[in-house]
Amino acid sequence: MITIKDIAKKAGVSITTVSQVLNQKEIGIKKETKERILRIAEELDYKPNYLARGLITKKTNTLGLIIPDITNPFFPQVVRAIEDTGNHRNYNIILCNTDNNQKKEKLYLEMLQKKYVDGIILTSSTRTTEEHGLLLEKLKLPLVLLDRAAASPFDFPSVYTCGYQGVMLGVNYLLKQGHRKIAYLSGPETSLVGKERLEGYMAALQNVGITVNPQLIYYGDYKAETGEKGITELLEKDRNFTAVMAANDLMAVGAMRSIKNRQLKVPEDISVLGFDNIQISRLIDPALTTIHQPSYEMGKMATDMLIRLIEGKKLEKRQVILKPELLIRESVAERKSQPSP
């Protein structure tokens, strides 16, 4: 590989001069020598060694990105936004999948630190416990939490969409369409996100004086399969609900399959409402009415925040909470009569 030394030799100048020219820090360098150096660098096809540079400047122009699983259709959009935004500002990203495994997350965090990334965007596997928070603080690295709120004793910068509001939006819409018995396909009881969305469901019902019926709640794991399974179980317990809201689109899609398999129709017999607005949701039939999460914007904002932190600037807001939106498509109908028994 060509180094500045090679250029210096060929140009008959010192490496200092070469370095200055190449970094546009020409406090005072003859136009002539400058052009000669530039020309020679071009000729030799010189490529600066970012490792060496980083060793001194303490900057790698690389961001760490830790998510549960890129295979989860919610993430590609987010990741794409982060990569785009980073790329515009001259940052590359290292992608890490944790599978919601705490140990993997910890290993990745350490690795990224060793590689001297300039900052990290983290969709954490676990709720930020005392221990976990301390671990993150110990990193001494700019950090932005994505799709997760920072747990109380800590206040890491974070950007996420309000799940409580989102589900409430959805349930309110179902109520407005005349539905009274509304089932809910929840995420795991243990997950923060799952809990928050569940609370939105309960609050929306209670707001209009409906008592929450635990028989109408099923706890899944955000995958299509548990959506199917959930509907099956719910229908066995109580066939009287006319609508179901899912904590994410994938479960909603599973629910639709399961409903259809029983010769029931969506939305005529049972209305289905999702959450996330992943790509699939508009491609299935009937197209899924859902709560849109601005995932590209989330990724973009998280990256912008992170870069501000890296540059030592202050953040206007440490917690950015984005608003979900109701996206009406075809999977919810007005309740006109009692469902068939």
Place this chain on the structure above:
Amino acid sequence: MITIKDIAKKAGVSITTVSQVLNQKEIGIKKETKERILRIAEELDYKPNYLARGLITKKTNTLGLIIPDITNPFFPQVVRAIEDTGNHRNYNIILCNTDNNQKKEKLYLEMLQKKYVDGIILTSSTRTTEEHGLLLEKLKLPLVLLDRAAASPFDFPSVYTCGYQGVMLGVNYLLKQGHRKIAYLSGPETSLVGKERLEGYMAALQNVGITVNPQLIYYGDYKAETGEKGITELLEKDRNFTAVMAANDLMAVGAMRSIKNRQLKVPEDISVLGFDNIQISRLIDPALTTIHQPSYEMGKMATDMLIRLIEGKKLEKRQVILKPELLIRESVAERKSQPSP
């Protein structure tokens, strides 16, 4: 940050000894000092600086991964496989999206080179022209082509699934189900992959003595929207086809939507067959019969190959061509009669 110097000082030894212990190269170091060093490193929470190390060893344990767009549902699986495989072997990956933009691809290649990644996996935007091939050769970096064959004058290692065989498999199946007029939603005429698959379609028909009817071919861009548009146009030209094969699942899904919108039924009126087996395909209704591309395996093999190259080992095969498989689900039916006019 803690360095080996700090540890050396605290342990009362030289940095050489510390370095040796930390790198398990203990040609002969007293158990006692070794344990002391290890303990102190632990206490101080020492994290080796990979930049400094890489500067000497010329290894970063980082791989570059260049794809068109992670948002394309074909890629998350592949990327996941690459990340998994890399991670097992202690490599991280830098993700880059080119949007099939040659200029972006070139910029990423240069950047990765400057960052001294150990190797690159590339799903190139362009067919490997003379110029492009030379550019890749000039990198002097281990490189594996993914989902693309190496164009003739060059023979970069590559792994991909045979599209010709895949489409042929699909069309043969349709023929076996009694279909004779089979439409085809192709990729762009300009793309190598698109061309290869199209040739599979034509060959399959010609094999049984059917003349290819250009009126039954539509050139799209692999997106769901062009699948819809394609079907619309095809139906306007000639309503007599009983089956349609798409060059990818997304277009097939679009086709299904379009067919249903015309009050026709899949598969009773028109059978639909896809290609890729992306996640969506099994979630829609009817579930899409498709040609399965082993995407996880592709990613895994590409990574294994790349790491072999990095380690200076010989490759058993430079071109790995994986076999596609027919995956029968619900979107293809036997042709019993002429379709409704």
Place this chain on the structure above:
DNA sequence: TTGTATGCGTTATCAC
């Protein structure tokens, strides 16, 4: 069994 010295490629400091 351990330490000294050198170099990796760059930027930064300061002298000329």
Place this chain on the structure above:
DNA sequence: GTGATAACGCATACAA
């Protein structure tokens, strides 16, 4: 205007 030289943190040949 330009050039020595130190420093970044680490690995390693060689010396002790």
